[in-house]
Amino acid sequence: MRQPFRLDVHTVDIEDVHLGDTTTVEGGTLIVSTEEVAGLILEDPRIAAVDVEIAQPGDDVRIIGCLDAVEPRTKIGEGSVFPGFLGGMETVGTGETLRLGGVSVLASSRYPQPFSGLLQAREAVVDMAGPTSSLSPFGRVRNVVLAYTPNPEVENEDYDDAIRRSNLKVAEFLASRALGAPRSSTTTFDFSEQDPDLPNVVYFYQLQGQGQMADTYLYGKVIHNLVPTLMHPNEALDGALVCGVYVYGCYKNVTYLHQNNPIIWEMQARHGKDLNFAGVIINRGHNYTQEEKERSSRWAAKLAGFLEADGAVFTAEGGGNSAIDMMLAVQYMEKAGIKSVVVSSEAAGADGYDFPLFYTVPEADAIVSVGSEDEVFEMPKVAKVIGGDTLAVDGLPAEGPYSLKMYFQFCGTQQVGGNLLVGREH
Amino acid sequence: MVRIAHYLNQFFAGIGGEDKADAPFEVREGAVGPGRAILLETGDDAEIVQTLVCGDNAFHAGTDAILDAIVATLAESKPDLLIAGPAFNAGRYGLACGAVCSAVSERLGIPSLTGVYPEAPAVDVYRSRVVMVPTGDSAAGMREAVASLVRVGLGLAAGKPLGPADEDGRIPMGYRKAVVTDVPAARRALDLLMAKLAGEPFLSEVALPKGAEPIPPAPAVADLSSAVIALVTDGGLVPEGNPDRIESSSATRWARYPVADLAGNHDPAFLSIHAGYDSQWVDADPNRLVPLDALQALAAEGVIGKVHEFFYATTGTGTTVTHAERMGEEIAKALISDGVHAVLVTST
Incomplete structure (x- = not known):
């Protein structure tokens, strides 16, 4: 990473969001015009209607049917955020980017056609108030919720594309309205200077590439045939990765968490002090055969060797199958002398007594927990539900109360560390 | 004021040692032996209403009947908390304390706990069902053991939910549960990695499994x-x-x-x-x-x-x-x- 690659991320912190006549950012308040936002969205005939709603921390509100969340961002000067979806093709991660801090554009929708089989959008919820608001990182964020209604004639795959593009477009639009606003802070992401006395640390960043409804997009393309690839951390932060993983609510990496990947932000904070951030290796999670898993995990270890890595942090997306991909990479890196730390969701059973990991290798001796997908939580009755009346779990009335597994909490135990839960032995 | 019932064996009740292990089950009013140490620790926050005493051999010879008698006694007196022991590394006494706590908490819903040495046999048998605090292996550790029992016990009596075992100062019950932390996973991960790279000791938040028991394959089908x-x-x-x-x-x-x-x-x-x-x-x-x-x-x-x-x-x-x-x-x-x-x- 000695090649100059500098990204300045300017933050405009948002302290309040409400609906209004014109979309603007003034004095830390984001005002969202339903008319303007809906106008942008309904340019696409695949979407029949949209409700624009605001859900902020402390509101007695539950959001259901959550799909992706995107942080409002725009490039300053040349370029576009989310190339492959917005604007022409280019790479990102350099120049200047403006973000609205503490805001997400959150898509909520059901699909026009019934699903069958594995690959379907499952339930994912966010509570904005009370103890259950800690079950999703988006309980702490000011959400501009776009509750979409599909054009009933459109196929699921097509509709999926429509709302993904729509969400990115709205996120870019909101940020563009803050170009003149005073900036709260600027963070520079530049890892070109490396201190030979510090250890080199790489980030093994595994992304789900399982099929429609469980795909990650890299510059607009799915990653099904990806071999482990070197990426600059700034690219991940700057819109190169977009989420299309809707199968599992709790341990997916939504676009917002790619843009704000806590591992990368932490590496940035420690670069030049504790470590040299030596690069990001992205890997496809959910390879189907053992041969493919061996191929990609050995390949990833090889790349880490090229980067002269001393240590590596590993995160995966999803559960069982993908855990094997990641754990094999841990094994081959450790065998090459690269020290590993894994951030992992658990699956300890409803009562928490089961062994919590899907798959382990003896080399994975340093694991950070983000909680268990199996734990059951009591969801209280709420005053308002955004995204429908009925939960896509046993047809429950969405307002509650009911018990709900972590599995259905939006990003509750996602594994880049966006939430603040930890599984502990009791 | 928290009303405590206390279970002791013949030795700690002052009846005698191994030769008195047949001492029959009895109920005494007020505090006995280690019960007084418990009251020193609680001060005015608690009283011991009853001390349940049974010889170790007598308990194991007639477990079911004695547990029934204990449950009947406490159903009557309705204490807020049962403390058994501490039993330290005593095998039979520890198992009796585990059995008493398990019966009283499960049948009466009265919060119950005991204190044992972490390698005592009672731990394997009762840890998933009984709240236990770790103690030393002998009565030399009485003061520390009582302090732990009182700290955890008064929390139970107040209806405080169990937290992570190490924070509570308890022997882990073996189940995992999420808690909210203020140290993000990314920071914890990099802290772990820095320690590992520096060759310093580090503690994984999830321990790897002990080797699974190998399952021998069935013999080949003969025909x-x-x-x-x-x-x-x-x-x-x-x-x-x-x-x-x-x-x-x-x-x-x-x-x-x-x-x-x-x-x-x-x-x-x-x-x-x-x-x-x-x-x-x-x-x-x-x-x-x-x-x-x-x-x-x-x-x-x-x-x-x-x-x-x-x-x-x-x-x-x-x-x-x-x-x-x-x-x-x-x-x-x-x-x-x-x-x-x-x-x-x-x-x-």
């Missing part, structure tokens, strides 16, 4: 041509409508279905409800998952004796080890009782 072979799958193949409501992930149920129904895959059609793979090719032809056609051909050729009349199905995705082991045992028992000689297990 395949007379063997009854059953088909078993964790690929989630069920009749349309999923009459047994097998879960599509994290299964707790299994079922068996006649292979005669599967043979033509007609009414009801068989489909996979498995949530962990794309089942469209299985739905189109279930033989791709449960190879009945191939097995029947082998039976017709005389290579195998017979295809068992049922195939067995569950879903293998996100299934906990506990349920997987149980279902495996249940299916194996059913197969053995039906005279099946071998199974072909197909997974996904």
